[in-house]
Amino acid sequence: MMIDVQNPATGEHISSIPVFSASDVSAAANRAAEAAKSWEHTAASVRAVKLVNAASLIRSRQDSLAALLTREQGKPLTEAKSEIMGAAHVFEYYASVCGSIRGDAQNLPNYGYLNVIRKPVGVCAAIIPWNMPAIIFAWKVGAALACGNPVLAKPSATAPLTVQALGNTLHEAGIPTDVLQIITGNGGETGRALVDEPLVRHVSFTGSTATGREVGASAGRNLKRVHLELGGNDAFIVTKSADVKRAAAAAVRHRFYNCGQVCTSAKRILVHESCEDTFVAHAKDLIEQIHVGNGLLESKMGPLNNKDQLVFVSNAVDNIVSRDEGTLVTGGERIEGKGYFYRPTLLRDVTPEVVSEEIFGPVMYVIPFRTDDEAIQIANSTKYGLGSSVWTDRLAVAHKYADELKAGVVWVNKHLILPPEMPFGGVGDSGFGRENGMDFIYEYTEAKSILFG
Ligand code: NAD
Numbered sequence: 001m002m003i004d005v006q007n008p009a010t011g012e013h014i015s016s017i018p019v020f021s022a023s024d025v026s027a028a029a030n031r032a033a034e035a036a037k038s039w040e041h042t043a044a045s046v047r048a049v050k051l052v053n054a055a056s057l058i059r060s061r062q063d064s065l066a067a068l069l070t071r072e073q074g075k076p077l078t079e080a081k082s083e084i085m086g087a088a089h090v091f092e093y094y095a096s097v098c099g100s101i102r103g104d105a106q107n108l109p110n111y112g113y114l115n116v117i118r119k120p121v122g123v124c125a126a127i128i129p130w131n132m133p134a135i136i137f138a139w140k141v142g143a144a145l146a147c148g149n150p151v152l153a154k155p156s157a158t159a160p161l162t163v164q165a166l167g168n169t170l171h172e173a174g175i176p177t178d179v180l181q182i183i184t185g186n187g188g189e190t191g192r193a194l195v196d197e198p199l200v201r202h203v204s205f206t207g208s209t210a211t212g213r214e215v216g217a218s219a220g221r222n223l224k225r226v227h228l229e230l231g232g233n234d235a236f237i238v239t240k241s242a243d244v245k246r247a248a249a250a251a252v253r254h255r256f257y258n259c260g261q262v263c264t265s266a267k268r269i270l271v272h273e274s275c276e277d278t279f280v281a282h283a284k285d286l287i288e289q290i291h292v293g294n295g296l297l298e299s300k301m302g303p304l305n306n307k308d309q310l311v312f313v314s315n316a317v318d319n320i321v322s323r324d325e326g327t328l329v330t331g332g333e334r335i336e337g338k339g340y341f342y343r344p345t346l347l348r349d350v351t352p353e354v355v356s357e358e359i360f361g362p363v364m365y366v367i368p369f370r371t372d373d374e375a376i377q378i379a380n381s382t383k384y385g386l387g388s389s390v391w392t393d394r395l396a397v398a399h400k401y402a403d404e405l406k407a408g409v410v411w412v413n414k415h416l417i418l419p420p421e422m423p424f425g426g427v428g429d430s431g432f433g434r435e436n437g438m439d440f441i442y443e444y445t446e447a448k449s450i451l452f453g
Contacts, residue, residue, distance in 0.1 A: 003157050008074040008303045009294040009339040017160045019185040022193035028181045029199035032123045032150035035178035040120050040148045044098040051095035054173035058088040069162040070295040074302035075258050087138035093420035094142035101441050113452040118445035120148035122201035125194045129207045130159035130305050131261040137163050139435045140204045147444035154183045158306050209429050227433030232386030233358040235379035236266035242391035244275045248282040254415040256344050260362040264387035266415050270375050273368040280348050284330050287344045303339040310340040313361030326350035352378045380406045385427040389415040
């Protein structure tokens, strides 16, 4: 069976991908387990060279990879290019830390001499969503390979082609074809088979909270390691000591980037009541200047990636407006035509409770607050906790928020910046486990203790 891949800006057919059945997945896992025997014993320096080669090949192909990403995902070319270059940088990072993946040694009087070595976990599954396929592929695959594991990477059915192209590029760079395999298909059949496959010992999943629960339950039943990066509904908090215009420009940039389809987008914009009018006026101006259109042309914002997303976003906004739970300032409608375009939207004076669920699209909702304690209470009132930001020029205020916000990441006067050196992941319904930083060593290796008498 094959799945059609379409351009969300035009509806044009781009390509088709095969659906891996459970037996295809099992055959791939067997090849990976066999390949693990030599990959595990490949010197860290050799693995590092292959990852650096991969990064240079990706950089040399940035234009074609970015165009492919735009065609299947919808984002503007400039964003696609920065994501591709970001993926190259991630492989360089993992190359640079390959040699740091090591254990420990300790002399224990009366017991002996203890060596703790780090062994690869075995066959890993990397399950990737459609919103940022290149960078999420690089995070998961870079970490697994650096630690000496083979990996089966499954992209989403609506944006699989860039991941396939990156897979081929890594093979050309010297990563053996059985050590990295791209498993295409849908979630219900192929994704499930991958998570259930007994030879897969580690699952790293990025996607929706609902699917994450299912993946976590299956991994639990089969006693395999699991790492879940799920949805977010993060707060972007503009305190009364913030540079309001700078904060408004950043909020617009980080809310409408990738058409609002980023787990750590600035989703709930909490603005001190004293600066709400200035913030809204400035944000409205900037939002109305966003040119929406085909990402391959001169647009600043592309379409949503698929029809389900468009329907979800459109219904969510209609509900808020029709129930008088927020005031529409600009946008609030589909752009007619073939693509899944939605006008960049700003809602103000939104009741915090109505946006407790994530809206994965180009919709900014401004929620006013009176005190820092109230802002923290609103920010922490959802079940999610991925990445929040606070905007202030007062250090004590920054410290208070950084300490009290429930989130895996807190930015101060920044948002959405995720260098590979920084551990990234969520709390609560945003999942558990961390990508990047040096925490990946604990994710992708097992400690083995050897006590010499
Ligand atoms: P999704 O959960 O439907 O799919 C994610 C991936 O899982 C896809 O590759 C899909 O094919 C696969 N999948 C689906 N069902 C599966 C199953 N039963 N078993 C195994 N795999 C399965 O999510 P989506 O619609 O692709 O992505 C959008 C959502 O993901 C948003 O809610 C967003 O917040 C979240 N997301 C989170 C992060 C993060 O880093 N935390 C990043 C991107 C997206």
